[in-house]
Amino acid sequence: MRGLLHRYIGVLLLCALVSPAQAQTFPDRPVRLIVPYAPGGITDITARMLGPRLAEELGQQVVVDNRPGGAGMIGFGMVARAPADGYTLVVATTALAANPILFKDIPYDARKDFTPLGLIGLVPLVLVVPPSSPATTLTEFLALVRAKPGEVNYGSAGNGSDNHLAAELFNHLAGIRATHVPYRGGGQVMTDLIAGRVAYVFATLPSALPFIGEGRLRALATTGQTRSPALPQVPTVAETAMPDFVLYAWLGLLGPAGLPAPVLRRLETAIAATLRHPETAERLRGIGHELKGGTPQEMGAHLERELDRWAELAKHVRFDAAN
Secondary structure, eight states: OHHHHHHHHHHHHHHHHHHHHHHHTOOSSOEEEEESSOTTSHHHHHHHHHHHHHHHHHTSOEEEEEOOOGGGHHHHHHHHHSOTTSSEEEEEEHHHHHGGGTOSOOSSOTTTSEEEEEEEEEEEEEEEEOTTOSOOSHHHHHHHHHTSTTTSEEEESSTTSHHHHHHHHHHHHHTOOOEEEEOSSHHHHHHHHHTTSSSBEEEEHHHHHHHHHTTSSEEEEEOSSSOOTTSTTSOBHHHHTOTTOOOEEEEEEEEETTOOHHHHHHHHHHHHHHHHOHHHHHHHHHTTOEEEEOOHHHHHHHHHHHHHHHHHHTTTSOOOSOO
């Protein structure tokens, strides 16, 4: 028994010595970047824009790994349970902060199970309809939906997605009733919107811009404080119909809780350099990002504010997981 005890203590001491050494050499193999949604949406598009430059900064391949399902909870849960070694990261979205108001059983604690790394940026959404829609302005759109309460449907990339939350908040403040049709990803909902199978979507700019430019979707309004440079001709909801309606999607990078300090510093440096890189920054701004960057502490503070914000909104607005 004493021999086993000595061996156990020896293993613990060895782990204590090896772990810092491994952290100092990070990364020495590819890093996996989890996207908790299907390909084609803003999270996927952003991850694939960041990946190549982040790989250059880290000196290792960054593999984008789509893990859709469960309102992002499958992907978030994978990272929360991953080893705290920096080799598994996730692109976090508004859903991470809003899921607690939608679901009772969540396989992680957003406040305790992640290490904040950096805020990528804020992205306004855009209310889009298919070209076949009779609505050519936001005013016409509101009149159309009000004339058919509960009969008009809207699509989203899934329960808890930015599309879902924005539409529910908009519908509540506008005093309209519509039916929610959740999909498994941003690409799928845009395909059905173009085909006219759903009537409208509050899409994130990166998802909608190509289709707007090709004339396959019609943009009625954006949700930012001011007009988006990517769509300067499209008015905001605030200037058109509801002065207090301002809403942004956000994206950030997180790792599992308990990342060693050397790994955290290495990732922080690489992420900051990636967002500062002129070509990468230009591409992200070109699809509607308002780049933020900042420290892990600032990302953590942002997540805390978002968790509190959606919890407070849920006291006044009913956010159903599936209508």
